[in-house]
Amino acid sequence: MLLKITNLHASIKGKEILKGIDLEVNKGEIHAIMGPNGTGKSTLASVIAGKDEFEVTEGEILYNAKNLMTLSVEERAREGIFLGFQYPVEIPGVSMTNFMRTAVNEIRKYRGLDPLSAGEFLKMMEEKKKLVEITSNLTNRSVNEGFSGGEKKRNEIFQMAMLEPTLAILDETDSGLDIDALRVVANGVNKLRTPENAFVVITHYQRLLEYIIPDFVHVLFEGRIVKSGGKELALELEEKGYDWIKQQH
Amino acid sequence: MEPSASNPITREYLLNLFQENYKKLIAGDTPVLQARREMAIAAFKKLGFPDKKTEDWRSTDLSGSLGLDYHYPLGPSEEKDLQKVFRCDIPHLDTAVIGQLNGWYVSKDVPLIELGNGIIIGSLAEAIKKYPHLIEPHLGQYTNVESNAFAALNAAFTTDGTFIYIPDGVKSEKAVQLVNVIQHRENIFIQSRNLVVLGKGAKLTVVHCDDSYDYQPSFSNIVTEIVLGEGAFLDHYKLQNLNNTSTLVSSNWFHLEKEAQLKSHYISLNGALLRNNTYVRFDGPFGDATIYGLYLMDRKQHIDNYVAVDHASPDCESKELFKGILDEHATGVFNGHILVERDAQRTNAYQNNRNLLLTDTAKINSKPFLEIYNDDVKCSHGSTTGQLDENAMFYLRQRGIGEDNARMLLMFAFADEVVSRIAIEPLRFRIEDMVKKRLQGELQICEQCVLHCSTPEHPVEFRIDLSKI
Ligand SMILES: Nc1ncnc2c1ncn2[C@@H]1O[C@H](COP(=O)(O)OP(=O)(O)O)[C@@H](O)[C@H]1O
Numbered sequence: 001m002l003l004k005i006t007n008l009h010a011s012i013k014g015k016e017i018l019k020g021i022d023l024e025v026n027k028g029e030i031h032a033i034m035g036p037n038g039t040g041k042s043t044l045a046s047v048i049a050g051k052d053e054f055e056v057t058e059g060e061i062l063y064n065a066k067n068l069m070t071l072s073v074e075e076r077a078r079e080g081i082f083l084g085f086q087y088p089v090e091i092p093g094v095s096m097t098n099f100m101r102t103a104v105n106e107i108r109k110y111r112g113l114d115p116l117s118a119g120e121f122l123k124m125m126e127e128k129k130k131l132v133e134i135t136s137n138l139t140n141r142s143v144n145e146g147f148s149g150g151e152k153k154r155n156e157i158f159q160m161a162m163l164e165p166t167l168a169i170l171d172e173t174d175s176g177l178d179i180d181a182l183r184v185v186a187n188g189v190n191k192l193r194t195p196e197n198a199f200v201v202i203t204h205y206q207r208l209l210e211y212i213i214p215d216f217v218h219v220l221f222e223g224r225i226v227k228s229g230g231k232e233l234a235l236e237l238e239e240k241g242y243d244w245i246k247q248q249h
Numbered sequence: 250m251e252p253s254a255s256n257p258i259t260r261e262y263l264l265n266l267f268q269e270n271y272k273k274l275i276a277g278d279t280p281v282l283q284a285r286r287e288m289a290i291a292a293f294k295k296l297g298f299p300d301k302k303t304e305d306w307r308s309t310d311l312s313g314s315l316g317l318d319y320h321y322p323l324g325p326s327e328e329k330d331l332q333k334v335f336r337c338d339i340p341h342l343d344t345a346v347i348g349q350l351n352g353w354y355v356s357k358d359v360p361l362i363e364l365g366n367g368i369i370i371g372s373l374a375e376a377i378k379k380y381p382h383l384i385e386p387h388l389g390q391y392t393n394v395e396s397n398a399f400a401a402l403n404a405a406f407t408t409d410g411t412f413i414y415i416p417d418g419v420k421s422e423k424a425v426q427l428v429n430v431i432q433h434r435e436n437i438f439i440q441s442r443n444l445v446v447l448g449k450g451a452k453l454t455v456v457h458c459d460d461s462y463d464y465q466p467s468f469s470n471i472v473t474e475i476v477l478g479e480g481a482f483l484d485h486y487k488l489q490n491l492n493n494t495s496t497l498v499s500s501n502w503f504h505l506e507k508e509a510q511l512k513s514h515y516i517s518l519n520g521a522l523l524r525n526n527t528y529v530r531f532d533g534p535f536g537d538a539t540i541y542g543l544y545l546m547d548r549k550q551h552i553d554n555y556v557a558v559d560h561a562s563p564d565c566e567s568k569e570l571f572k573g574i575l576d577e578h579a580t581g582v583f584n585g586h587i588l589v590e591r592d593a594q595r596t597n598a599y600q601n602n603r604n605l606l607l608t609d610t611a612k613i614n615s616k617p618f619l620e621i622y623n624d625d626v627k628c629s630h631g632s633t634t635g636q637l638d639e640n641a642m643f644y645l646r647q648r649g650i651g652e653d654n655a656r657m658l659l660m661f662a663f664a665d666e667v668v669s670r671i672a673i674e675p676l677r678f679r680i681e682d683m684v685k686k687r688l689q690g691e692l693q694i695c696e697q698c699v700l701h702c703s704t705p706e707h708p709v710e711f712r713i714d715l716s717k718i
């Protein structure tokens with residue numbers, strides 16, 4: 001099992017947001033997490049990634065049988081966890097090239113590999129850009145600075161392609177995208193998918209799941225997973241709306 | 250030539266020293282210059298050193314620095330060969346290097362370099378002898394000795410320094426690099442004086458470095474007067490990398506005539522106490538001055554940037570951007586005074602000071618002061634102080650970048666807003682390299698020139714041979 005979350009409780013500033021999450025993800029699987037706004041989807045993603053604003057008060061997260069709580073944010077990333085941010089951060093003055101080169105080489109170092117030369121690295125950038133259909137020269141721009149909403153999301157997928165994670169959590173990467181951009185994002189995921197990795201796709205809409213076919217769909221509501229099922233659950237949700245869930249709880 | 254006495258820096262001691270050495274001090278003066286020297290010592294006698302009650306010095310305490318025992322060299326040291334003192338090698342940077350050792354021009358038997366196009370570079374003392382008509386209209390004419398004790402003291406004691414003269418219409422392709430080297434086995438009090446004159450439409454790049462080579466405390470009082478004639482352009486850089494026991498009061502007085510353009514950059518990397526005084530006066534319309542500052546301080550270091558811009562003429566524009574990163578117990582002051590005089594219509598003046606404080610114990614005191622006597626102006630000032638952006642830190646670390654490197658990337662990005670303005674590419678590469686090293690705590694006060702640190706991506710060796718300038 002790649003990821004095993006058991007009875008996870010987490011709070012921020014004393015307010016409990018996650019109230020006992022159980023989730024199991026195996027290699028090769030795609031999971032979708034859906035749910036109304038403010039129910040804790042991003043919180044779950046942040047807690048897995050190790051954001052220290054959130055305090056885990058109960059439960060555990062095992063990743064490749066390792067207790068994630070003992071690992072720093074960067075160690076989790078180097079172990080193969082990738083978070084596609086709902087709101088990618090703008091970092092003026094740090095170029096995409098410098099950013100990605102540092103990231104790739106730190107991860108390689110962690111895995112006992114030699115750093116990529118400038119030439120090898122640039123070649124890799126070009127390949128991955130093609131994979132996610134980025135034609136603009138975003139590589140010499142500052143990280144996310146002045147990027148449009150769509151460019152930012154594409155950039156997340158580009159970074160995912162560069163870092164080749166084992167577990168990728170994509171937090172509403174589809175929000176605010178037109179259909180072309182959505183297709184590009186979905187294509188990126190489908191091309192990167194292997195039997196050795198897994199994706200957790202957080203989304204608000206069923207739309208994305210027409211392009212990325214999930215093996216499992218979970219509904220997160222008020223800090224708990226209240227329903228799990230196959231891809232047909234997404235359709236049911238789309239039809240009946242979240243009120244259907246709310247009424248049941 | 251060095252008096253063996255070793256004393257704290259006090260008004261009484263210096264007044265005495267002046268009297269004892271009076272003959273020597275005035276030996277090279279023309280009558281005009283001698284009169285200015287007399288005025289200066291009288292002003293210093295009246296003023297004494299600023300203390301914490303002195304306006305503009307409230308947040309910078311000099312008493313610790315002044316109170317040490319120093320030697321007072323009143324003449325050049327024996328060393329005549331600049332290359333024995335240091336070697337400078339910014340790859341690809343085509344510079345003429347002028348060296349000063351402990352405040353004294355190092356001549357190597359060529360006190361004045363005179364080029365075919367009329368450019369003169371060299372010893373100020375020698376230039377006074379040979380070209381008094383080029384010096385007298387300027388030397389001491391832009392500083393205000395009546396109110397500035399360090400300017401007064403400097404004018405009273407200095408007899409040499411560097412003189413740079415670019416005649417009307419001459420655009421110097423070479424940058425002039427002026428290196429103040431401090432090398433002394435004992436504590437030393439240094440004063441030096443420089444004069445840079447750009448004629449009408451002249452163009453020049455000056456890189457002015459303050460470096461120490463050993464670890465003894467020093468106190469430097471450096472005054473540079475810089476005249477930009479009508480339509481002249483000056484790209485000016487001040488680099489400071491002194492040891493952790495050294496104090497520097499560095500004052501640059503810029504005088505801009507009509508349509509003159511100044512770009513000035515202060516990069517302060519190290520030193521116990523650094524005070525940069527920058528005075529800009531627009532003496533004709535359509536002048537343009539941009540002043541950038543970057544300071545990276547840690548331990549108990551203190552940096553004080555005082556910038557006074559005098560919009561004495563209409564239609565001029567001034568822009569200031571000073572950015573600082575303060576770590577550990579470092580303290581900083583930014584004092585930005587913009588004066589818009591009554592007749593200075595259509596003035597644009599912008600000022601911005603931004604600081605990153607890496608610890609709770611680091612402190613910055615940022616004081617903008619706008620004094621405006623005209624309605625038709627656009628003025629703005631801003632000041633921010635904060636920590637590293639936590640969301641950016643999380644984003645970088647989530648991609649596998651370690652905490653230290655993530656901090657480094659963000660700090661460098663912060664600094665880069667200033668570094669990226671450096672127009673000369675080889676110089677920018679070198680300063681980027683120095684800033685990176687500084688942020689990583691690896692920048693040393695080298696045994697050789699600090700600018701000597703190698704840049705792996707631009708490994709070209711470049712030695713300067715003074716005889717060929
Ligand atoms: N930094 C924070 N400070 C305080 N409350 C927060 C913070 N981040 C999230 N929350 C709260 O946690 C709850 C869940 O938020 P979030 O995980 O972003 O929901 P979702 O992603 O499902 O829309 C919300 O009530 C939100 O207000």
Ligand SMILES: [Mg+2]
Nearest residue numbers: 041042086172
């Ligand atoms: Mg969310």
